[in-house]
Structures are given as structure tokens and as C-alpha cells.
Amino acid sequence: MSDSVSLLEITDFAENLAREAGELIRRERDNNALRTDYKHQTELVTHADVMADEFITGAIRKRFPGHRILSEETMPDLSQAEELDTPLWIVDPIDGTVNYAYGHPQVAVSIAYAENGRVQAGVVHAPFPGETFRATRSEGATLNNHPIRHSGATVPRDALFATGFPYTKDALEPLVKRLDAMIHQCRDLRRIGSAALDICW
Incomplete structure (x- = not known):
């Protein structure tokens, strides 16, 4: 385990980051005029995407300086996912940016943690409806601290x-x-x- 930190502690850390980033993007949309731009000429991005990304990646670098980060806005280098010797964080600061820019509530902060090429923990926080999904390998998944599972459909x-x-x-x-x-x-x-x-x- 990374730096003697348990997977549950990693998940707690990711959840706290996702919740704080969720408050940041909620505050930016509610209180400020969103500044928008396009990356690759087609993909919408707002100033809040960049702010949330910098907040999350900065906190990860401070707590785990030896870890790699693959983040959509500030560190989008896909080669980060090829090196398996050190842990990798995968960050999407605002999943659903078009929804976010248009005032739609279905927006999420998504943070995952991987070791040896396998995701070990993940958090998806939807700040507008107030839903927080989290999962830790071998510990199951929850929605707002209540256990969840798939539907059981087999076809x-x-x-x-x-x-x-x-x-x-x-x-x-x-x-x-x-x-x-x-x-x-x-x-x-x-x-x-x-x-x-x-x-x-």
C-alpha cells in the first residue's frame, strides 16, 4: 500500500477532495459568471473546470508527491497511464461540463486511484443533487454511505x-x-x- 496508507484512507481522502471540489464548482456556478473556452476546437471547458482540477491535483501532489496524476484539464498526458510502477490518480474535475455550463444538475467530480494498472478506489460526487458514490476494492460500493449493488440483470x-x-x-x-x-x-x-x-x- 502506498506510503503505509490503507485503501480506505485513500478513499476517504478522495471523497474529501471530491466534496470540496464539488463545493467549489457549485459556488462558481451559483455566484460567478462562468468563463468558457474550447479545447481541441470542440470540447467545452469552463474556468471552474481548471480551478477544480488545480485544487484536486495540488492536494494530491502535496499528500502523495511520488504519485502520478492523469487529469483532464491540467495534466492530460495519457502516457501517465502507461507507467505501472507508481500509483496513479485519475481525475475529471467536472464530468458533464456542458451540463454544468447550461445549469443542468447532472454534473460530477470523479477521482480514481490505481495501483499496478488496476483501479483500487474511486469516488464520484454529484454536488447539485447531493449524491456521493464511493467504492474501495474488496469493500463494496456505497451511495451516501448506504450499500449499493447492481440490478442483477444477466441478459x-x-x-x-x-x-x-x-x-x-x-x-x-x-x-x-x-x-x-x-x-x-x-x-x-x-x-x-x-x-x-x-x-x-
């Missing part, structure tokens, strides 16, 4: 599926064909705009 016909769409709309045609095939094989489809929350739900 697609009994399952809800979630999806998302790419920012570049010229790549939609193959996805739409797959959706057309899928909708006839499952209970229903959802697209909320935050992949992290889709996965948790």
Missing part, C-alpha cells in the same frame, strides 16, 4: 444501457447505427451527459 433485455456522444458530430453515424441495434435488445437507453454518473447509476 441485455433486462438491463438499462447508457451511452454518450462525441463532441465532433461528424463521427455520429456509426454510433447511431449501434444505438439503433442496441435499443431493440435492452430494456432502455440513457444519456445523461455525465459518463461517471451513468456508470454509477
Whole structure:
């Protein structure tokens, strides 16, 4: 275990960070005019994305200076995920940035911790509805401290599926064909705009 810290302590640390970042992004949206920009000419980003990212990654670097960080806004170097000798934190400070910018409540702060290429702990905090999902390897998962588990569905016909769409709309045609095939094989489809929350739900 990293620096003699247990996985539960790691998860507690991640949850505290996610909650504090959630308050930051709530405060920025409620009290300030959002400043928006685009990365890669298509992907929306707000000043709050960057603020939350810097807050989270700064806290991780201070507590665990030897760990690697893969974060969407300030440290998006995918090569960080290739080196398995040291622990890796994976951060999305605002999952659902378009929702966030448009005042939609389905937005999440997502933080995961991995060792040897395997995620060991994760927290997804949705500050507007007040939902905090957390999971620690071998300890199960919770929503607001209450145990949760999957539906038990074993065939697609009994399952809800979630999806998302790419920012570049010229790549939609193959996805739409797959959706057309899928909708006839499952209970229903959802697209909320935050992949992290889709996965948790």
C-alpha cells in the first residue's frame, strides 16, 4: 500500500477532495459568471473546470508527491497511464461540463486511484443533487454511505444501457447505427451527459 496508507484512507481522502471540489464548482456556478473556452476546437471547458482540477491535483501532489496524476484539464498526458510502477490518480474535475455550463444538475467530480494498472478506489460526487458514490476494492460500493449493488440483470433485455456522444458530430453515424441495434435488445437507453454518473447509476 502506498506510503503505509490503507485503501480506505485513500478513499476517504478522495471523497474529501471530491466534496470540496464539488463545493467549489457549485459556488462558481451559483455566484460567478462562468468563463468558457474550447479545447481541441470542440470540447467545452469552463474556468471552474481548471480551478477544480488545480485544487484536486495540488492536494494530491502535496499528500502523495511520488504519485502520478492523469487529469483532464491540467495534466492530460495519457502516457501517465502507461507507467505501472507508481500509483496513479485519475481525475475529471467536472464530468458533464456542458451540463454544468447550461445549469443542468447532472454534473460530477470523479477521482480514481490505481495501483499496478488496476483501479483500487474511486469516488464520484454529484454536488447539485447531493449524491456521493464511493467504492474501495474488496469493500463494496456505497451511495451516501448506504450499500449499493447492481440490478442483477444477466441478459441485455433486462438491463438499462447508457451511452454518450462525441463532441465532433461528424463521427455520429456509426454510433447511431449501434444505438439503433442496441435499443431493440435492452430494456432502455440513457444519456445523461455525465459518463461517471451513468456508470454509477
